[in-house]
Amino acid sequence: MKSKTSISSKIILTIFMLVIILPVLTLLVWTFTERWAWPDLWPQVFSMRAVDEILRRKEELIKLFASSILISLVVAVLSIVIGTMTARALVLYDFPGKDGAYFLSILPFMVPGTVFAMGVQVTFIKLGLNNNVLGVIIxxxxxxxxxxxxxxxxxxxxVGNGLEEQARVLGATPWKAFYKVTLPMLAPVMLSSFSMAYIVSFSQYFLTLLIGGGQVKTFTIVMVPLLQGGNRNIASVYSTVFLGVTLIIFGVFEWAAGRLGKNYGSEYYT
Structure with a gap:
């Protein structure tokens, strides 16, 4: 029975890997493809034209990535800070309107992105937050x-708050108890939340276009029109760079989380 389960798991895992790997391989092939007509299974003409064209725009590309990464990092940091305080309030405390606060915290899940963008644009125009970076970040x-x-x-x-309360009984201040006891245990979840918030922000197109009004340039603002315009080799180069930078950023997150966990662990046990 266990062997059958193991074989089924391997088959399912292989299918999932192929679903992820095959589109990426196709993307990489299109990066160096000039002509690939149906029904041929292999490109007829290879070319470095798209790569050369992107390299000629490297200064523009660097500015786009700097803008996109900065906006996404700010959004991710704010999401972690606000999300941690909100989660602790909703989980550890009872207060009037708690159910309403929880509903409001998940409300953006229920509102379609286009509806939210159209509605919030009117408000942002009145508040002077349209066509600027601050409005896009919010x-x-x-x-x-x-x-x-x-x-x-x-x-x-x-995690709960049992260990944190014990630390406070032993004389730790509320901040020190949270920083020394709870924060190290929450670090993996905070990393996951940070990563999710970062990628949600980094991949936003319609919302950035509408609120930024074309004045706030991010990578998706440039990449998506290329994908829709039929210029597949140029779009594939942009998509490959997009994927590569995202993987590098997540690698840095993982490395930082590992170092942070080791530092917290050594401090905790000493």
Whole structure:
């Protein structure tokens, strides 16, 4: 019985890997393809034209990535800070309107993105937040916060506040008890929340276009029109760079989380 289960698991895992790997391989092939007509299974003409064209725009590309990464990092940090406080309030405390606060925290899940963008644009115009970076960050934050809050609520439920209360009984201040005891245990969940908020912000197109008004340039603002325009080799180069930078950023997150966990662990046990 166990062997059958193991074989089924391997088959399912292989299928999932192929579903992920095959599109990426196709994307890489299109990066160096000039002509690939149906029904041929292999490109007829290879070319470095798309890569050369992107390299000629490297200064523009660097600015786009700097803008996109900065906006996404700010959104992710704010999501973690606000999400942690919200999750702790909803899980560890009872207060009037708690159910309403929880509903509001997940409300962006239920509202279609286009409806939210059209509605919030009118408000942002009145507040002077349209066509600027601050407005884009706030709009991205509204979309990414529900993911962070939901993940951090699960993590807070698992960790609880028993050890933190014991630390306070032993003389630790509320901040020191949270920083020394709870934060290290929440670090993996916070990393997951940070990553989710970052990728939600980094991949936003319509919301950035509408709130930014074309004045706030991000990578998706440039990449998506290329994907829709039929210029597949140029779009594939942009998509490959997009994928590569995202993987590098997540690698840095993992490395930082590992170092942070080791530092917290050494401090905790000493």
């Amino acid at each position: 709009a991205h934050l509204v979309c990414s916060l529900p993911y962070a809050v939901r993940l951090l609520m699960d993590g807070t439920m698992a």
